[in-house]
Amino acid sequence: MLLRIADFIHRRARAVLLLSLLAVIAMGALGFGAFGKLQGGGFDDPDSPSSRATAVIGEKFGGNDNLVLLVEAESGKLDAPAAKAAGQKLTDGLKEEPGVSRVTSYWAPGGSDLTSRDGTQALVLAHIDEDDAAAVTDKWTGDRGAVSVRAGGAAALNEEITSQVSKDLAVAEAIAVPLILILLVVAFGSVVAALLPLAIGLIAILGTFAELYLLGSVTDVSVFAINLTTALGLGLGIDYGLLLVSRFRERLAAGDETADALRVTVRTAGRTILFSAATVMAALGALLLFPPFFLRTFAYAGIGVVAISALAALIVVPALLAVLGHRVNKGRLPWAEAVRKPDAPLWGRLAGAVMRRPALTALPVLAVLLLAASPLLGASFGIPDERVLPAEAESRQVSTAVQHDFAGNDAGSVPIVTEGRAAPDEVSAYAAKISGLEGVVRVQAATGTYTDGRAVKAPGAAHAGLVEDGVNRLTVTSDLTPASGEAQELVRDIRATEGPGGTGTLVGGKDAELIDSKSAIGDNLPAAIGWVLGSTFILLFLFTGSVVQPLRALVLNGVSISASIGAMVWIFQDGHLSSLLGFTAMPMDTSMTVLMFCIVFGLSMDYEVFVTSRIKELHDAGADDHLAVTGGLSRTGRIVTMAAGLLAVSFFAFTTSSVSFIQMFGLGSGLAILIDAVAVRGVLVPAAMRLLGRSAWYAPGPLRRLHDKAGLSEAGEGEPLDVPDHQEARKTPAAAGEREKAPAGR
Missing domain, CATH: 1.20.1640.10 (Multidrug efflux transporter AcrB transmembrane domain)
Structure with a gap:
């Protein structure tokens, strides 16, 4: 098959290149739309208890708080008239923003707990569609007169990570691509030969972007696929290009005509590329076994970029070599003869x-x-949290302030939802029991607020809307460091506690997501x-x-x-x-x-x-x-x-x-x-x-006979051994005879 491909490409090289150019233009036009289809996050198992809890909260209660606005009074007093007015304006304005489904604020009824220990900072919590996070935070953060506002929470964190990765990718490419081009010229000793691996990389990257656009239109695709696509596309382009061009130049140096050199190159190096691509795709295919779409995305992108690289290597580069012939060595540099040796x-x-x-x-x-x-x-x-960003990142600063300056991490609270109906006294008893667990500061339920195993506040404005259609929502606030062993142990303790009236419960939040994410990966890792x-x-x-x-x-x-x-x-x-x-x-x-x-x-x-x-x-x-x-x-x-x-x-x-x-x-x-x-x-x-x-x-x-039928050998019929000149030739009749007497499989 490979020989037929080589012969066809040699006869129709210019037509192949023209069609390839049209395909690249189409892939480029389609691929640039991929950036608008890609998403942040994707580290969670969609079928895990924490994800199911998030879904119920979104359906019944308007969603978890994923936007945290940290408000600091310029005068140092939150209740100063100017600061109070600014805080109220922020609260009211946020409620009117598209994509915001619920707002909890220090300046709203029942929000007195949302203040720092020294009384100079307050929180405004909201649930927001992540697509709207950037516009809303740009509008409402910064210097607001009597107060300054900074954004944090999961929505702001994902937005900041995504934005930073995009900037970093541009910097990485600006460094890598020129450096790689210089090194390729040095490695090949020829400008023309050095450009061929980049052709494979360019085709692979544009083709995979087009694939990601199509996949992003029908399923969730992570924005981080861009990183893998560019790195792997360039890398495989270099790998396959080096293999093909080196083999082609080797055969030309041995005296072959262009057609013969192309046949040997495609038959030998092409076969190697096919097996190489198959092994890389097989390894990346394992990522499809994991539930988080972050990992599945890399399978989509990785398999795509490998397959397209292999196709470009087996079709486009041979066509270019057929047209170039001995001109593949054009643009020679002084050391060209040394690096052209096979x-x-x-x-x-x-x-x-x-x-x-x-x-x-x-x-x-x-x-x-x-x-x-x-x-x-x-x-x-x-799993990634705010610490993946530098200390000066705004969402990280907000998270640090909430953890250290507030009595209980309201922004990192643990939400619980019941899976069945429960009487108010049963909910009260359950909330009191949860409030007595190690590290819990308070528990809010429809029946009131609980601390240290007892009720401390009767139902009020802060507890409104915590029961919908018989489903109860409870919010557990702790003083434990998020993602710590103690915080994860608290989630396990809550899950081990029988729900109100014997009903089942679903526990969500970042620490529950961490536990479930590690479980999803660990369970599928074998x-x-x-x-x-x-x-x-x-x-x-x-x-x-x-x-x-x-x-x-x-x-x-x-x-x-x-x-x-x-x-x-x-x-x-x-x-x-x-x-x-x-x-x-x-x-x-x-x-x-x-x-x-x-x-x-x-x-x-x-x-x-x-x-x-x-x-x-x-x-x-x-x-x-x-x-x-x-x-x-x-x-x-x-x-x-x-x-x-x-x-x-x-x-x-x-x-x-x-x-x-x-x-x-x-x-x-x-x-x-x-x-x-x-x-x-x-x-x-x-x-x-x-x-x-x-x-x-x-x-x-039996396996030897199977290989004789199904396997593929590297050397083609009639190809010379071509032993390197510096080696002592050991290919002798005696050696060949010994090979025949070798153990089975030799």
């Missing part, structure tokens, strides 16, 4: 040195990686890991014909990924480098850690396929294990390290972000890619291949 002797010599003393060279590398992974033993996980490992094993078996090679790849990739995530725990959870990167230490973001695992695993397998393809090509042609490994790394070492270095630049650019989980994702992914390219491919793979010996290619008889 092999990199340094990598071959390194592999040879490792294979001579595999244990001596591999054990120190393994020790360092395991040491880097050790912080994972003390990892804790959470299935996701099983999917990643199983699908990768099958694909690598089909690629290599061995059951040992997939196991070797999975073990080594697991070590490198554990090291990179462990390093992120050491940095972002334990707080090392916080002053340098400007973040606040906090538990690892559960969703982002899972995302990083899937992406890094897929990219690691990307490089695994690149290297193994050349090793297998030489092995299948009759080379012994030593020559197959050293020759394979000699031919792929430069490609893998260049691709990894360029992709790492793309990810490292995210460390310029002001949002800590974006920093963690960028730094962790970039570090994992470099560890994989250098430590794993350069040292651990040759060591493992030497220790495994002939058994590295083993497969039981």
Whole structure:
């Protein structure tokens, strides 16, 4: 099939390019509309108890308070006439805003509890549609004469994070794209050749934006998909472009005509790209198993960008190569001859040195990686809150003030709704019991306010509207730090308490969402890991014909990924480098850690396929294990390290972000890619291949026969072995004969 594609593209190259250009223009026009379809948030399980509580509160009571306006009197006195008038104007004006369904204020009846301990600050709480949050906060915050107003709460926090990520993405791209282009020119030694990987990246990014526009029209799609699309699009464009262009130039240098060079390139490098894309998509497909749409979005974007990158690599780039021919080397730089050589002797010599003393060279590398992974033993996980923003962010300042300056965190209160009818005395007894739990400051119910297990205030204006159609709503205010172990334990205690009159209850709020989010991911994590490992094993078996090679790849990739995530725990959870990167230490973001695992695993397998393809090509042609490994790394070492270095630049650019989980994702992914390219491919793979010996290619008889029918080999018929010049040729009749006598699967 690949040969037919190559022949067709060579005959119709200009027509293919014209159609591709029209498709890119259409995708670009459609894709720019994606930005208006994307949403913030998405970290919650929509079927969890906390999400169901939110739905009931929205239907019956106008929604949870997700907008917190912190009002500070300029004179220091909230009840001064000017401050009082400004506060009342703010309260009344907010009620008239579109998208605002309920307002609770210090300047409204029953709002006396919404004041700070020193009496200089007050709260105005509201529920607002998040689409309207930016307009409302812009209108009502800032200097309001006698008072100053700052916005916080979930709606303002999501808006601020989304806005900041958009700005940070522009900065990251402004840094990464020019730097990558310069490095590509340096790597290829030719301006024309350097532009081809960027063509793949551009097509992949625009195509995925168009996909996100269509998906965003029918389902929830996270705004953070933009980050993955740009980073992965550029990265895969570089990976696939390097592989194709290097192979094409290699065949031209060997004396092939353009048509023949294109056939070999598409048949060999194209097959590698197909397997590589399949492994990356399989890893990203695991994200579909998780309920939060934040993670499912990355599956949509990731699978899309990989598929489009592969199509661009197999159709558009071959067409460009067919038109360019030897002109692919135009715009040569002084060092062009050195980088155009097909092999990199340094990598071959390194592999040879490792294979001579595999244990001596591999054990120190393994020790360092395991040491880097050790912080994972003390990892804790959470969901994003205001601490992901810098200390000067307004929504974070509001959250800090509410936690420290007010008696009880009204903005972070725990809402409870009953699932059945209950008599007033039953509701009263239940509220009194909840008010006696550790850390509870007060409980408000339709029957009054409760503290320390007893009623302290009769029903009044503050309690109006807390029962609708027989459904009771209670609000639990605590003095516990949000997202702390104590706050989560309080939610568990409330859930363990029998509801009024034996009715069921639903508990919501940020701490309940945190518990439910970790549960949703934790419950599905074994299935996701099983999917990643199983699908990768099958694909690598089909690629290599061995059951040992997939196991070797999975073990080594697991070590490198554990090291990179462990390093992120050491940095972002334990707080090392916080002053340098400007973040606040906090538990690892559960969703982002899972995302990083899937992406890094897929990219690691990307490089695994690149290297193994050349090793297998030489092995299948009759080379012994030593020559197959050293020759394979000699031919792929430069490609893998260049691709990894360029992709790492793309990810490292995210460390310029002001949002800590974006920093963690960028730094962790970039570090994992470099560890994989250098430590794993350069040292651990040759060591493992030497220790495994002939058994590295083993497969039981039935699976060997299955592979003969269903598998795909890298080398095509009639293609020369093409052993690197610096290697001692070991492809001999005797070696080939030994191969025939190898264990099953050889």
